[in-house]
Amino acid sequence: MTDTDAEELAGRVLDGDLRLYELEEHADADTAAAARRLLVEDHSGADLSVSGDYGFPAEAADANIENMLGAVQIPLGVVGPVAIDGGVISGEHYLPMATTEGALLASVNRGCAALNTAGGAGARVLKNRMTRAPAFRVADVAEAEALSSWVRDNTEALREAAESTTSHGELKEATPYVVGNTVFVRFAYDTKDAMGMNMATIATEEACDVIEAETSASLVALSGNLCTDKKPAAINAVEGRGRTVAADVTIPRETVRETLKTTPEAVAEVNTRKNLVGSAKAGSLGFNAHVANSVAAMFLATGQDAAQVVEGANAITTAEVDGDGDLYVSVTIASLEVGTVGGGTKLPTQSEALEVLGIRGGGNPAGSNADALAEAVAVAALAGELSLLSALASRNLSSAHASLGR
Numbered sequence: 001m002t003d004t005d006a007e008e009l010a011g012r013v014l015d016g017d018l019r020l021y022e023l024e025e026h027a028d029a030d031t032a033a034a035a036r037r038l039l040v041e042d043h044s045g046a047d048l049s050v051s052g053d054y055g056f057p058a059e060a061a062d063a064n065i066e067n068m069l070g071a072v073q074i075p076l077g078v079v080g081p082v083a084i085d086g087g088v089i090s091g092e093h094y095l096p097m098a099t100t101e102g103a104l105l106a107s108v109n110r111g112c113a114a115l116n117t118a119g120g121a122g123a124r125v126l127k128n129r130m131t132r133a134p135a136f137r138v139a140d141v142a143e144a145e146a147l148s149s150w151v152r153d154n155t156e157a158l159r160e161a162a163e164s165t166t167s168h169g170e171l172k173e174a175t176p177y178v179v180g181n182t183v184f185v186r187f188a189y190d191t192k193d194a195m196g197m198n199m200a201t202i203a204t205e206e207a208c209d210v211i212e213a214e215t216s217a218s219l220v221a222l223s224g225n226l227c228t229d230k231k232p233a234a235i236n237a238v239e240g241r242g243r244t245v246a247a248d249v250t251i252p253r254e255t256v257r258e259t260l261k262t263t264p265e266a267v268a269e270v271n272t273r274k275n276l277v278g279s280a281k282a283g284s285l286g287f288n289a290h291v292a293n294s295v296a297a298m299f300l301a302t303g304q305d306a307a308q309v310v311e312g313a314n315a316i317t318t319a320e321v322d323g324d325g326d327l328y329v330s331v332t333i334a335s336l337e338v339g340t341v342g343g344g345t346k347l348p349t350q351s352e353a354l355e356v357l358g359i360r361g362g363g364n365p366a367g368s369n370a371d372a373l374a375e376a377v378a379v380a381a382l383a384g385e386l387s388l389l390s391a392l393a394s395r396n397l398s399s400a401h402a403s404l405g406r
């Protein structure tokens with residue numbers, strides 16, 4: 001790349017000869033990004049030199065962004081190593097997390113220290129279903145009922161059509177929902193190691209063609225919002241979406257006192273009054289303290305779709321004092337949408353973070369790497385819940401953030 005090339009490209013955009021998004025057709029991806037920086041710097045007066053100082057070939061992000069001009073760099077750290085006894089992932093692992101929130105990694109790291117003194121955290125994936133729910137128009141409720149029956153009776157034909165588009169995806173269910181003269185069909189797939197939104201969308205379109213050919217229904221929208229992607233929704237909290245995953249631990253009373261500076265009783269009370277009663281009063285879907293923090297930090301580190309942190313916050317934290325006076329804590333995330341192939345996972349820094357967990361790319365068997373990632377995220381969330389609930393119980397949330405976060 002030379003500056004002249006970038007300047008020449010920028011000039012052609014200013015002359016109206018090229019559109020901003022056409023530059024890669026006339027130069028390599030790094031030169032195109034440099035030209036955009038020149039244009040935006042010239043237009044805004046901003047200095048984009050740091051945004052332009054990125055450490056991977058722009059071409060590597062070709063499938064991830066349009067109009068690229070550089071890269072945002074988010075600090076990346078690790079917590080742990082933490083011992084995990086998962087259905088898929090086991091042993092001691094560093095957990096990569098990217099964030100700008102000071103005190104977050106300190107908190108999750110403290111939680112990991114507590115988990116380790118208890119022998120580690122248990123974790124299991126309970127369900128695996130990525131969904132896409134198109135909306136169909138029918139004449140009236142009689143036709144709506146007929147379409148619902150047709151879908152139930154012809155799941156095999158829908159499966160055949162959907163699975164013709166993918167060598168990995170498997171259609172598991174197609175569930176009709178009726179609202180007047182609109183019928184939604186919620187298609188649910190096992191997408192193996194892919195988060196699966198592209199895969200499920202492409203497969204569902206093929207199945208929709210069969211429905212339109214065989215019934216009187218008309219497709220109105222391939223996504224009818226009953227999926228539900230990237231919006232808070234009770235259906236995800238109840239039925240799950242992506243991976244439904246849980247992690248738990250029993251922390252010895254002594255560890256609660258020494259590492260978490262509180263008591264099992266105080267943590268259990270904070271959890272009940274804050275995470276359960278407070279969330280109920282607020283009408284929240286998230287009955288937890290800050291599961292979204294661990295989900296977001298691990299999503300950014302490992303190349304997940306950041307908008308799906310919305311669904312990752314659908315979590316319930318429980319805490320109780322057991323018969324020995326020790327503290328049992330669990331976190332169940334209903335709809336954690338994760339993958340180790342596709343999307344942002346193949347970007348260079350993100351795939352390095354997956355490598356830290358030993359789960360870069362497709363697993364053997366297919367789906368096992370995404371399951372392992374889900375379990376690792378659930379353990380990070382459990383550690384974060386333990387530490388924050390303890391900080392609230394011992395009244396040092398604001399002092400921690402005053403010393404570490406500003």
Ligand SMILES: CC(C)(COP(=O)([O-])OP(=O)([O-])OC[C@H]1O[C@@H](n2cnc3c(N)ncnc32)[C@H](O)[C@@H]1OP(=O)([O-])[O-])[C@@H](O)C(=O)NCCC(=O)NCCSC(=O)C[C@@](C)(O)CC(=O)[O-]
Nearest residue numbers: 103104105106107109110113259289290387388391396400
């Ligand atoms: C900050 C601590 C951990 C101090 O806690 P502490 O107990 O005073 O720390 P300590 O110095 O005694 O160390 C205990 C352990 O914590 C870890 N640790 C300790 N310091 C560090 C550090 N600098 N970097 C990495 N790890 C650290 C480390 O594991 C250490 O063990 P060691 O290795 O020394 O044997 C604690 O006060 C804490 O966790 N506070 C809670 C902070 C928190 O959870 N913030 C999350 C964000 S809050 C938010 O975004 C959401 C919110 C709050 O609005 C949601 C809601 O409504 O609830």
Ligand SMILES: NC(=O)C1=CN([C@@H]2O[C@H](COP(=O)(O)OP(=O)(O)OC[C@H]3O[C@@H](n4cnc5c(N)ncnc54)[C@H](OP(=O)(O)O)[C@@H]3O)[C@@H](O)[C@H]2O)C=CC1
Nearest residue numbers: 166167168192193194195196197198199201305342343362
């Ligand atoms: N289209 C949409 O509506 C939406 C798209 N997105 C975006 O979709 C992307 C994620 O979609 P996703 O489908 O996960 O990824 P990709 O579109 O990148 O597709 C992943 C593909 O990888 C192949 N593959 C190879 N090995 C495996 C394996 N072990 N397990 C599973 N698949 C494997 C599959 O091919 P094959 O199918 O041929 O077997 C699969 O379709 C993200 O970029 C996200 O931002 C997000 C929300 C909505």
